[in-house]
Amino acid sequence: MLILLTNDDGIYAPGLAALERELAQIGDVIVVAPAVEQSGVGHSITFLQPLVAKRVFDADDRPRGWAVEGSPADSVKLGIFEFCPRRPDVVVSGINGGLNAGINVLYSGTVAAAIEGAFFGITSIACSLEYNEHANFARAAQISRHVIEQILKLKRPEPQLYNLNIPTAAIAAARGIRVVPMGVSRYGEQFIKRTDPRGRAYYWATNDPPPQPEGHDTDLTALTQGFITLTPLSYNMTRQPVLAEMERWQLTLPD
Secondary structure (H helix, E strand, O other): OEEEEEOOOOOOOHHHHHHHHHHOOOOEEEEEEEOOOOOOOOOOOOOOOOOOEEEEEOOOOOEEEEEEOOOHHHHHHHHHHHHOOOOOOEEEEEEEEOOOOHHHHHOOHHHHHHHHHHHOOOEEEEEEEOOOOOOOHHHHHHHHHHHHHHHHHHOOOOOOEEEEEEOHHHHHOOOOEEEOOOOOOOOOOOEEEEEOOOOOEEEEEOOOOOOOOOOOOOHHHHHHOOOEEEEEEOOOOOOHHHHHHHOOOOOOOOO
């Protein structure tokens, strides 16, 4: 099995290295990742300037992979078309330092990289660990690899996109895995206004916790309860019921 591994924290991120070690147990791993951190860039791509990529090595002169001076989505494109010896069987993105749940999925470079793999008909999984300055990426990578193995065994034949999130609580004592939908509650919309030494106003976005939605479980609620979450995603954002209604509209153009 050929695995294309990427992330948005950069090629030297500890989560990437930990996941590479685990995935090497189940397949051949090709690492293609941004040269520097690209958190929060979403699904941006580079097309107004050339993409520079170079092979990088660790202190023991062991190849670490390809460092791309671009976004996570750029890295996946180059990985598929330039650096993989053949079409990869699966694309894995992570392990991200910080959860990518709820509406954060829309901003996440980690998830965007997985979406890019899915664009090309490849099963893709985004993996994220709740941020902690003492994060145990080794254990999170072990969990991720175990879940990925099960996904590949149990999924439908057609390619699918998945989002895996691991809360800090699950590292010490996992309560289990919940398959849940993505939460869509609005949060994190507050800013703290401050003044810099030159008297200019600047604004720092807060990291407010999401409100507790009512009526059903989501990735947000399950994570707060200490569960690992797995969510199937789709990049087709067309609202089919509304589309069917709009197709009956008799739209006209001006004379």
